[in-house]
Amino acid sequence: MLDNHQKNIATFIHLSTFTRFFIPFGNFIGPIVLWIANKDKSEFIDANGKQAINFQLSIFLYAVILGTLTIPFFIFKVLNGLDFVDFHGFHDFHINMSKPSPLLYLGGFLGALAIIAFIVELVLIVIASLKAREGQVYKYPLTINFLK
Template identity: 55%
Template sequence: MLTTHHKNLAAIIHLSTLTKFIIPLGNFLMPLIFWTMNKDKSEFIDKHGKQAINFQLSILLYTIIIGCLTIPMFLFGVLNSVSFPEFWNAYDFDFHLSIHDSFNVILFTIISGLLLAAAFIFEIVFIIIATSKANQGKPYKYPITINFLK
């Protein structure tokens, strides 16, 4: 039987992911604590707890992938567009950045930043939707989530 207490606990599990703004790794630790303490009380709580943790792990994985693509591309773009002095010629210390090459680096950095900002906004929106669904007693499955916990 689904009670108001179970609905509230499921909603708290989803909302506890927002503790990442206060506690480092709070988005993993707090839902994990609430879920493990209450997963045996209700199948509803168990499903919502797994969904919240799976979503946070998926977001972490996607952020790592974007970072692994962005950082090397940015560094290689900067290093390719910087003209380093030749050390065997003591009179040639010409250090400059090509405007054309730096534009590509800046554009790629802006696109990557926008991707990360969009992921952040979607994360907040999906957490609010999941909290609302849990409070209404409805099941919710986060989009683009990899099921680490089944």
């Protein structure tokens, strides 16, 4: 039987991921500290802690992959008119926004996808917190189980 203390700790583990808005890497530090301090007290707390940490690690991995794909498209567009052999080519350097490159569209699409994924992440964290408060373990979608 779960008591309110266990439900509160599990809820705070999920909500502690929002500390990233105040502390760098707070989305990892907060859940890990709460999970390590309380994982031996209950299997429910342990399961929720693992889910929250696995989700944050998965989101970080997806963000690195998406950033790795997106950033080169913008760099190639900006440096398109720059000649790397002629170091005096800066006098002709200009950014032409009248004819956007298809790479710029693809990069913009990937950037918009990142914004949508961020909003979905926030919603999933709130859902997981509410489920933990109800005494349920929420399984985040598209989560890689780093901690088992």
